[in-house]
Amino acid sequence: xxxxxxxxxxxxxxxxxxxxxxxxxxxxxxxxxxxxxxxxxxxxxxxxxxxxxxxxxxxxxxxxxxxxxxxxxxxxxxxxxxxxxxxxxxxxxxxxxxxxxxxxxxxxxxxxxxxxxxxxxxxxxxxxxxxxxxxxxxxxxxxxxxxxxxxxxxxxxxxxxxxxxxxxxxxxxxxxxxxxxxxxxxxxxxxxxxxxxxxxxxxxxxxxxxxxxxxxxxxxxxxxxxxxxxxxxxxxxxxxxxxxxxxxxxxxxxxxxxxxxxxxxxxxxxxxxxxxxxxxxxxxxxxxxx
Amino acid sequence: xxxxxxxxxxxxxxxxxxxxxxxxxxxxxxxxxxxxxxxxxxxxxxxxxxxxxxxxxxxxxxxxxxxxxxxxxxxxxxxxxxxxxxxxxxxxxxxxxxxxxxxxxxxxxxxxxxxxxxxxxxxxxxxxxxxxxxxxxxxxxxxxxxxxxxxxxxxxxxxxxxxxxxxxxxxxxxxxxxxxxxxxxxxxxxxxxxxxxxxxxxxxxxxxxxxxxxxxxxxxxxxxxxxxxxxxxxxxxxxxxxxxxxxxxxxxxxxxxxxxxxxxxxxxxxxxxxxxxxxxxxxxxxxxxxxxxxxxxxxxxxxxxxxxxxxxxxxxxxxxxxxxxxxxxxxxxxxxxxxxxxxxxxxxxxxxxxxxxxxxxxxxxxxxxxxxxxxxxxxxxxxxxxxxxxxxxxxxxxxxxxxxxxxxxxxxxxxxxxxxxxxxxxxxxxxxxxxxxxxxxxxxxxxxxxxxxxxxxxxxxxxxxxxxxxxxxxxxxxxxxxxxxxxxxxxxxxxxxxxxxxxxxxxxxxxxxx
Numbered sequence: 001x002x003x004x005x006x007x008x009x010x011x012x013x014x015x016x017x018x019x020x021x022x023x024x025x026x027x028x029x030x031x032x033x034x035x036x037x038x039x040x041x042x043x044x045x046x047x048x049x050x051x052x053x054x055x056x057x058x059x060x061x062x063x064x065x066x067x068x069x070x071x072x073x074x075x076x077x078x079x080x081x082x083x084x085x086x087x088x089x090x091x092x093x094x095x096x097x098x099x100x101x102x103x104x105x106x107x108x109x110x111x112x113x114x115x116x117x118x119x120x121x122x123x124x125x126x127x128x129x130x131x132x133x134x135x136x137x138x139x140x141x142x143x144x145x146x147x148x149x150x151x152x153x154x155x156x157x158x159x160x161x162x163x164x165x166x167x168x169x170x171x172x173x174x175x176x177x178x179x180x181x182x183x184x185x186x187x188x189x190x191x192x193x194x195x196x197x198x199x200x201x202x203x204x205x206x207x208x209x210x211x212x213x214x215x216x217x218x219x220x221x222x223x224x225x226x227x228x229x230x231x232x233x234x235x236x237x238x239x240x241x242x243x244x245x246x247x248x249x250x251x252x253x254x255x256x257x258x259x260x261x262x263x264x265x266x267x268x269x270x271x272x273x274x275x276x277x278x279x280x281x282x283x284x285x286x287x288x289x290x
Numbered sequence: 291x292x293x294x295x296x297x298x299x300x301x302x303x304x305x306x307x308x309x310x311x312x313x314x315x316x317x318x319x320x321x322x323x324x325x326x327x328x329x330x331x332x333x334x335x336x337x338x339x340x341x342x343x344x345x346x347x348x349x350x351x352x353x354x355x356x357x358x359x360x361x362x363x364x365x366x367x368x369x370x371x372x373x374x375x376x377x378x379x380x381x382x383x384x385x386x387x388x389x390x391x392x393x394x395x396x397x398x399x400x401x402x403x404x405x406x407x408x409x410x411x412x413x414x415x416x417x418x419x420x421x422x423x424x425x426x427x428x429x430x431x432x433x434x435x436x437x438x439x440x441x442x443x444x445x446x447x448x449x450x451x452x453x454x455x456x457x458x459x460x461x462x463x464x465x466x467x468x469x470x471x472x473x474x475x476x477x478x479x480x481x482x483x484x485x486x487x488x489x490x491x492x493x494x495x496x497x498x499x500x501x502x503x504x505x506x507x508x509x510x511x512x513x514x515x516x517x518x519x520x521x522x523x524x525x526x527x528x529x530x531x532x533x534x535x536x537x538x539x540x541x542x543x544x545x546x547x548x549x550x551x552x553x554x555x556x557x558x559x560x561x562x563x564x565x566x567x568x569x570x571x572x573x574x575x576x577x578x579x580x581x582x583x584x585x586x587x588x589x590x591x592x593x594x595x596x597x598x599x600x601x602x603x604x605x606x607x608x609x610x611x612x613x614x615x616x617x618x619x620x621x622x623x624x625x626x627x628x629x630x631x632x633x634x635x636x637x638x639x640x641x642x643x644x645x646x647x648x649x650x651x652x653x654x655x656x657x658x659x660x661x662x663x664x665x666x667x668x669x670x671x672x673x674x675x676x677x678x679x680x681x682x683x684x685x686x687x688x689x690x691x692x693x694x695x696x697x698x699x700x701x702x703x704x705x706x707x708x709x710x711x712x713x714x715x716x717x718x719x720x721x722x723x724x725x726x727x728x729x730x731x732x733x734x735x736x737x738x739x740x741x742x743x744x745x746x747x748x749x750x751x752x753x754x755x756x757x758x759x760x761x762x763x764x765x766x767x768x769x770x771x772x773x774x775x776x777x778x779x780x781x782x783x784x785x786x787x788x789x790x791x792x793x794x795x796x797x798x799x800x801x802x803x804x
Binding site for chain 2: 142143144145146147148150151154155157158159161162163164281282
């Protein structure tokens with residue numbers, strides 16, 4: 001039972017890290033639907049780096065670096081070239097999916113390193129994730145950088161008229177989001193489930209993306225949502241812990257995705273949007289400039 | 291300026307000399323001079339398109355002049371961006387709001403403030419802003435989100451933002467256009483306090499004479515990109531100002547008005563409508579347009595003309611009142627049924643509303659025929675027929691287009707307008723509503739469009755022409771009127787008015803007693 005709890009929290013942390021980066025991204029007005037791809041690439045890079053050097057630090061660095069790079073590429077398309085952010089994000093996902101399959105397939109199998117060090121029985125990523133929630137909340141709500149980020153995501157013209165460098169802020173946020181996506185992928189392949197498989201993430205990136213919408217762009221709600229989804233996921237792997245004999249595990253596996261669809265359906269209703277709509281950055285997905 | 295005037299006037303704190311600015315196809319400003327003395331309200335008066343906003347955007351560094359220089363306290367300055375202007379103590383409140391709607395008032399005030407680095411000191415900012423509010427008698431809830439505020443409050447937030455940033459010269463572009471009359475009074479009172487007590491200099495762009503009268507000491511009148519006059523407000527009359535605004539080179543070609551009007555085609559009774567912001571901008575207008583008659587409605591943008599045209603076309607619900615077309619109540623009829631009854635509508639936005647840029651000319655013609663069984667038997671487009679009609683329109687309306695299947699976006703504004711007008715008139719409408727039909731057109735195209743309006747009238751159509759161009763209104767109308775703040779100031783036979791009088795109506799003044 002306590003094993004289930006630990007595993008749930010660790011799964012939650014992967015969702016949390018990726019979604020937190022995407023949240024900052026989106027608060028600046030940039031939508032990256034290729035989150036899954038960034039996590040796949042970051043996770044694969046971390047796995048390969050750690051395996052070939054034998055160092056977890058090198059693996060983490062590799063994951064973060066690759067994630068940041070992909071984030072910057074997305075910035076190039078959506079900030080500099082003012083392209084369609086959905087197309088660019090989907091492109092990054094498909095590219096990452098293909099490339100990581102090519103790069104990772106020969107190394108299919110376990111990482112082969114001693115288990116990732118734990119801190120008080122939990123993966124250190126769990127603590128880091130919670131600290132990061134506090135930090136993101138603080139920066140967004142209490143600093144002038146945070147005000148600039150939020151303003152750029154809501155109304156870039158107003159921000160620019162007030163002397164804010166819109167493109168600079170957006171690049172900063174999209175690279176930050178990419179770095180966290182890479183880190184989330186690394187947390188998955190180094191700590192949560194240190195085995196490389198074809199399509200090992202199985203849609204976790206898309207769940208994280210949905211979590212950002214679910215959170216109403218609030219880091220604290222995001223924390224709660226991540227824990228909920230992590231628990232649901234873990235439960236779907238071993239439902240016998242809670243409800244032995246009720247429904248097949250294959251049905252349980254669909255639960256997180258079914259809930260994702262349900263939540264996305266609810267938040268896209270006119271009722272929900274009129275009540276909470278202002279939480280969504282007004283300029284989300286809209287290129288700025290001429 | 292003559293030497294003696296120079297000696298008497300106080301040294302200008304802000305001056306522009308010989309400013310020229312051209313945009314593709316238009317000379318927006320032609321060697322314009324502007325002088326603003328320290329601690330006064332200087333009004334810049336002119337009709338739409340006179341170049342007022344362009345001049346202000348140059349003063350604020352948003353656009354760069356082709357020629358000419360700016361002087362601040364006698365020293366030559368160059369503003370590369372608004373940032374430079376702000377650093378020199380010049381702030382601008384634009385016609386369109388530049389605020390973040392989802393943020394609180396306080397957050398908007400703090401955004402980009404020169405003192406803001408690192409942690410946000412919202413408490414300190416609140417104290418300073420509250421002091422500013424108290425000083426000018428303004429009540430704004432600093433914790434409210436900007437989207438919750440009225441237009442007047444939003445404008446105040448922008449003014450406060452400029453003052454909080456320490457601006458000494460404040461440019462206000464049409465500040466009263468979005469305000470209710472009581473809000474205008476508060477604003478004008480505060481402007482006086484700003485100038486008299488704190489020595490702030492205000493440049494006020496407007497087309498409303500009462501506003502100029504209420505606060506400005508001096509005024510520069512712009513007409514068609516040139517300075518028409520520079521005057522001290524107390525030494526001039528409304529009549530003189532209007533003359534400078536409108537110009538005098540108005541010629542009246544003969545329009546044959548029959549002695550007895552035909553039967554009524556359009557009857558509007560006490561019609562009101564809300565604008566997009568939810569303000570009642572059309573406030574109870576009543577009029578009739580008869581067969582074979584052109585009624586010209588003048589007015590400065592934003593006084594209810596757009597709402598009137600859209601309500602008549604069925605694109606905007608009427609808040610109250612009644613519209614009858616050929617005796618039938620159409621107040622709540624869908625647009626398509628109005629077209630079937632004989633409405634023809636030429637919207638002001640020819641590239642956005644009147645046509646679809648990515649569709650061919652033939653398909654654009656089809657926009658007025660898709661509901662016509664002759665052109666769409668059993669729901670299938672009869673392309674041959676549509677093409678023949680399009681070719682006919684291209685020929686009779688002298689549209690310059692390579693072929694009927696070129697996309698609408700490749701036509702110039704004038705050619706597109708001729709196509710739209712030709713399409714609408716080819717239906718032989720009983721009522722034609724034409725909103726700004728010649729805006730932005732060159733002289734030749736504009737003359738052609740006006741001739742077509744007269745021809746439609748000769749065929750017996752009732753025509754409602756909504757325009758800002760007084761020459762145009764007087765060139766074709768049988769009756770003329772002006773909307774000001776959603777009401778008709780007057781609507782009289784053309785022989786009983788002249789362009790100057792109507793110009794005064796447009797500015798909210800009754801002009802000379804008739």
